[in-house]
Amino acid sequence: MxxxxxxxxxxxxxxxxxxxxxxxxxxxxxxxxxxxxxxxxxxxxxxxxxxxxxxxxxxxxxxxxxxxxxxxxxxxxxxxxxxxxxxxxxxxxxxxxxxxxxxxxxxxxxxxxxxxxxxxxxxxxxxxxxxxxxxxxxxxxxxxxxxxxxxxxxxxxxxxxxxxxxxxxxxxxxxxxxxxxxxxxxxxxxxxxxxxxxxxxxxxxxxxxxxxxxxxxxxxxxxxxxxxxxxxxxxxxxxxxxxxxxxxxxxxxxxxxxxxGSLNPVFLFPSAIHTKSQSIAKAFSDSITQDSGQFCTKPGLLFLIENEEANQFIEELFKEINSKPALLMLGPTIYHNFMQGSEAEEKQFANKSREISDNKSQENYGLPLIDVISLDDFKKSAIWQEEVFGPYALIIRCKTISDFQDVAKMLSGQLTATIWAEPSELEMQETLLFEIQRKVGRIIFNGVSTGVQVIDSMHHGGSFPAxxxxxxxxxxxxxxxxxxxxxxxxxxxxxxxxxxx
Amino acid sequence: MxxxxxxxxxxxxxxxxxxxxxxxxxxxxxxxxxxxxxxxxxxxxxxxxxxxxxxxxxxxxxxxxxxxxxxxxxxxxxxxxxxxxxxxxxxxxxxxxxxxxxxxxxxxxxxxxxxxxxxxxxxxxxxxxxxxxxxxxxxxxxxxxxxxxxxxxxxxxxxxxxxxxxxxxxxxxxxxxxxxxxxxxxxxxxxxxxxxxxxxxxxxxxxxxxxxxxxxxxxxxxxxxxxxxxxxxxxxxxxxxxxxxxxxxxxxxxxxxxxxGSLNPVFLFPSAIHTKSQSIAKAFSDSITQDSGQFCTKPGLLFLIENEEANQFIEELFKEINSKPALLMLGPTIYHNFMQGSEAEEKQFANKSREISDNKSQENYGLPLIDVISLDDFKKSAIWQEEVFGPYALIIRCKTISDFQDVAKMLSGQLTATIWAEPSELEMQETLLFEIQRKVGRIIFNGVSTGVQVIDSMHHGGSFPAxxxxxxxxxxxxxxxxxxxxxxxxxxxxxxxxxxx
The missing domain is CATH 3.40.605.10 (Aldehyde Dehydrogenase; Chain A, domain 1)
Known part of the structure; x- marks a missing residue:
């Protein structure tokens, strides 16, 4: 034709x-x-x-x-x-x-x-x-x-x-x-x-x-x-x-x-890290890099509780991410927005998973990146809540589970939120779950937000600005x-x- | 208490x-x-x-x-x-x-x-x-x-x-x-x-x-x-x-x-006048005066086709309306708005069913009124499409059924519209029915729009500005x-x- x-x-x-x-x-x-x-x-x-x-x-x-x-x-x-x-x-x-x-x-x-x-x-x-x-x-x-x-x-x-x-x-x-x-x-x-x-x-x-x-x-x-x-x-x-x-x-x-669009926050409970650190690291890095991370449901924020196992999880995640090649993006504008978003000056205190220099290898190819910051830093600047469209995610180190509730209250509307935890823990998280429900259109338990199923029970929506x-x-x-x-x-x-x- | x-x-x-x-x-x-x-x-x-x-x-x-x-x-x-x-x-x-x-x-x-x-x-x-x-x-x-x-x-x-x-x-x-x-x-x-x-x-x-x-x-x-x-x-x-x-x-x-609010137009077919002029006149005048006409679903416009029977219908309607006393309204503001709306200067060429002088009998009591104008006059001024809250309705003399279709296209959104006709006529009025459906939330066939039933199949709504x-x-x-x-x-x-x- x-x-x-x-x-x-x-x-x-x-x-x-x-x-x-x-x-x-x-x-x-x-x-x-x-x-x-x-x-x-x-x-x-x-x-x-x-x-x-x-x-x-x-x-x-x-x-x-x-x-x-x-x-x-x-x-x-x-x-x-x-x-x-x-x-x-x-x-x-x-x-x-x-x-x-x-x-x-x-x-x-x-x-x-x-x-x-x-x-x-x-x-x-x-x-x-x-x-x-x-x-x-x-x-x-x-x-x-x-x-x-x-x-x-x-x-x-x-x-x-x-x-x-x-x-x-x-x-x-x-x-x-x-x-x-x-x-x-x-x-x-x-x-x-x-x-x-x-x-x-x-x-x-x-x-x-x-x-x-x-x-x-x-x-x-x-x-x-x-x-x-x-x-x-x-x-x-x-x-x-x-x-x-x-x-x-x-x-x-x-x-x-x-x-x-949406940041699709993930709340990772210590129990989940304890029992399946490696499989979550793989699922998460696959999810943020799938089709170069160019999904509205890409998980862009991952909240976890600081401890030794969390540090190991982050290392595993870095390993997973570093095993991914630079990824072809939809076009120059999206590529440049990605570069700008993931390399913004305010982000200098982040610990990126890769050297930025690697990321300039080829036009339109975005290198998967992960930043890690503290909850205090996260709260300091609204820039961390701006969507970076592409293979990028931000890990936020929290101190306690109640930080998760505070974060959920603070976040703006999202298409999805994800919880990784033991089913028994879920029962004790009514406040967290309720705050999340106010914000999102879909809540994923022990899974990833990408891969939207075209089924009757799907709700692809969420509160403003999602x-x-x-x-x-x-x-x-x-x-x-x-x-x-x-x-x-x-x-x-x-x-x-x-x-x- | x-x-x-x-x-x-x-x-x-x-x-x-x-x-x-x-x-x-x-x-x-x-x-x-x-x-x-x-x-x-x-x-x-x-x-x-x-x-x-x-x-x-x-x-x-x-x-x-x-x-x-x-x-x-x-x-x-x-x-x-x-x-x-x-x-x-x-x-x-x-x-x-x-x-x-x-x-x-x-x-x-x-x-x-x-x-x-x-x-x-x-x-x-x-x-x-x-x-x-x-x-x-x-x-x-x-x-x-x-x-x-x-x-x-x-x-x-x-x-x-x-x-x-x-x-x-x-x-x-x-x-x-x-x-x-x-x-x-x-x-x-x-x-x-x-x-x-x-x-x-x-x-x-x-x-x-x-x-x-x-x-x-x-x-x-x-x-x-x-x-x-x-x-x-x-x-x-x-x-x-x-x-x-x-x-x-x-x-x-x-x-x-x-x-x-809404004008709730009524389309009165010649066949309906032919077969049940008197009962429609009664139903219509009861409907516009029920609780002093202070309903959002009060029929405020009645379109009919000019002919001898239509003239007799109007006479019957006058008789019905004139048999109603002045009606107590919700309060002075609503009463004065009613007086202003029903007596607006632009309406001087209307044939009111009662002498206006009667209408000043008692504070807060509104006298039921009906105006009759031609479709040409109706089209000349937007004032006829302003809701008069209270016991008032406007009859518009049309020439042909196709005038009904033109009117339906011209009207703004309404809560309801009503058709009085033979069921067999309904089948031939697809255009009229479709134009009405674009505008309203409820269509009444051979009945009145007042008296909203609280049932699952009720739709109390309609297009803007209803x-x-x-x-x-x-x-x-x-x-x-x-x-x-x-x-x-x-x-x-x-x-x-x-x-x-």
Missing amino acids: QISGANIIGYTESSSGSQTFQTFNPAENRSNETSFFEAVESEVQQALALAEKAFPIYAQKPVADRIAFLKRIVSLLLENQNMLIQHYVLESGLAFSRGETELKRTCVQIETFLKVIEAESWPIQSEETAPNGIYFQKRFAPLGPVVVFGASNFPFAYSTIGGDAASALVAGCPVIVKSHSMHAGTGYLVSKLIIQAALETGMPDGVFSNLQIKDHQLTAMLVKHPCIKAVAFTGSISGGMALVAYAQTRKDPIPIFCEM TTDSRFTAVGKDAIYRFLKSISFQGFPKTHFDKKT | QISGANIIGYTESSSGSQTFQTFNPAENRSNETSFFEAVESEVQQALALAEKAFPIYAQKPVADRIAFLKRIVSLLLENQNMLIQHYVLESGLAFSRGETELKRTCVQIETFLKVIEAESWPIQSEETAPNGIYFQKRFAPLGPVVVFGASNFPFAYSTIGGDAASALVAGCPVIVKSHSMHAGTGYLVSKLIIQAALETGMPDGVFSNLQIKDHQLTAMLVKHPCIKAVAFTGSISGGMALVAYAQTRKDPIPIFCEM TTDSRFTAVGKDAIYRFLKSISFQGFPKTHFDKKT
Whole structure:
């Protein structure tokens, strides 16, 4: 498939603008060839107008048609997976095998959402005859057109047809994707397959658009437009909060779902070190270096209690980390942010696990690093609570278990927290557990936070600033409820609902 | 029970301030005797600090204890109902019988919420073993302290222990009520019973506070405070949007649930007029005058198609309305707003059903009024889409059924819309129905929108500006989910959850 570099506005390709950009191959440290056209205002307006026009048609399609559309997307993704993953690798530096896993996961995710609307009762929430004899039916209905901002680190699973876009489409909402500029080619290819599926299954023009935008004013235009009824974003805190600020100038409040990263603290109890020091060191170092540590669920903070066994654990962790090579990162910006974050001047009193000089071996390759500081030092500067995206973690030496509780109270919102301990210890840690529950969306016991399972019982969310709304998840079937509202039908004849739409 | 007029801050009464106010008896057109103390800043801070301190204790109480607390509130409300309703009447002008109905409804509502947490599985959302063999459990957890702003027109059901406060308490969130100044005495009495129930059932100090606030800066302080994790409000658009603006200055976004009124349009098809003109006229005029039309679900707009039968229907409606006496309203401000709204100068070209002069018979008594205008006139001024709170409705003469579709597209968000038609006609009105669904939370077929049933299938909400979040309801068991978030527990031993909290 040729990549024209155009914006995809419903069924039409459009390249009205004069500004172009290229994506970057981090492995070869050079730009990829294709030029992508930045969208201009008229193109953004056109995508918005089409989405608004498509909404009533798409929302009223029989559910079976919507299912066919999404299933066709899945089959096209799988049919074209080699081609897609080749581009994915060129634009992300991620391994082909990771691309395979991620694409499979993306498809599973779509199928998980489809199960919600495939249910016999869909879209009925409940029905009953009220005490006054009147028949009520409460039903789900889509909110309206949704804007999706994908993440750099998941070109498939959190981007063009990732969890946000897919759940919105399954809910019955047209989607406008603001394409991630780092994988614009992959985004273009996936978008073309979505459009092919839409055409083949008779979906309305405008059910999906993919815009290449770098101008913040055009981003704001998308978020502020009256026809847009929800926004989903995965990325940085500054990026997410910019969208929240745009939305605050709207006349009508709309939900803005931002997933903005996390430090994913780990609380390591002495008992766990005592019984399985080595396996935890291995699990932790594997977790922080998996895919170059470029996961929002990478454990970035590890709290432990100072003692001889803890010192040995740290040595083992250093050994594990030092056995890892420098790791290819998603691109130069992310690589430089990683270097800056892990080498910040304020961090001079940290004991890094490796000599910094080693870390300059090759452009875009980040060397896994671990800092060790005291709890007192940790409390002295907010810099330690800034996420370092990449293979970096900070160990904090605490004095007592009650320090863990204090830390949990002090931490800001997180996607996850992890506890390594004996089950019997867990029972005595009610305060710690409660403080953690106030902050996080998922608590892991004796395991690692990376490797988010796409299952119903997953909650991928957490308190601010991990997300902007801790009540909702971005992974698992419940993600679809972000884009649905409820309507009660009072006194309608039951037969009115026979035609399932 | 004596009314001291103090603020109730957890278990303590407090009247540090020097500003006082009185409530008003609209039937006797004079102030009630008791003086109520406006809260000062230190009292607001004290209530906030107590709520924050109470949260971990309250949230971790065994669910059975929380149920006992809420059940005791119900029994105390019922034991004291005569005393409560007497004050209610003095401060609202509503009938004693209406007070009885409303108090009963308030109790039923609490019991409905309790059913959610009484369920065997509570607070488990789902549990499963992931493909990798790890056990997951997804559970509900309370958001944190909640601030509730009650409505003038429901001193029981939407105020001190109304749907918002009760659902937050059932969810496990401490509540600070900003007492409605029009029924401060009723609010005080209900609060004292809540405190009694809290003491008797061993709830922590600060689980509930009731503050008398008139100063906007203190209101802002409540909404902006970091410990507050949600706000619920029932009242005017300007009031609700002020809270939204306060919340926008917070560091962390929190959900602000505002229910801000509605015009509740009615679409009356020629067939319905043809077959049941008289009964619709009666139902409609009863609905707009019920409790002096002081319901957020009062039908304020009635669209019909001009023809001979429609003219006869209007005559019948006039006859019905003219048979109603002037109706006592909640208080002077609401009465004057009603007079102003129904007599606005721009409305001079309307054909009112009664001579305006009749309407000045008695202070606080509003005479039921109906205006009739053409669709063209309706479109000319936004004034016709301003809610007139009280026994007032506007009839709009349309030319064709397709005018109904145009109107539905033009209307802003509403709590409800009503269709009077033959069931067979409904099938041909897909466009009208879809446009209505975009706007409203409930659609009534051949019935009236007033008389909100407290049942699971009720959705009391709607698109902006009816509410700030169309996905949630303020009535029925689902209202509790406004104050709950989800947490996934990964790899925890199942036995960890045996103790039900």
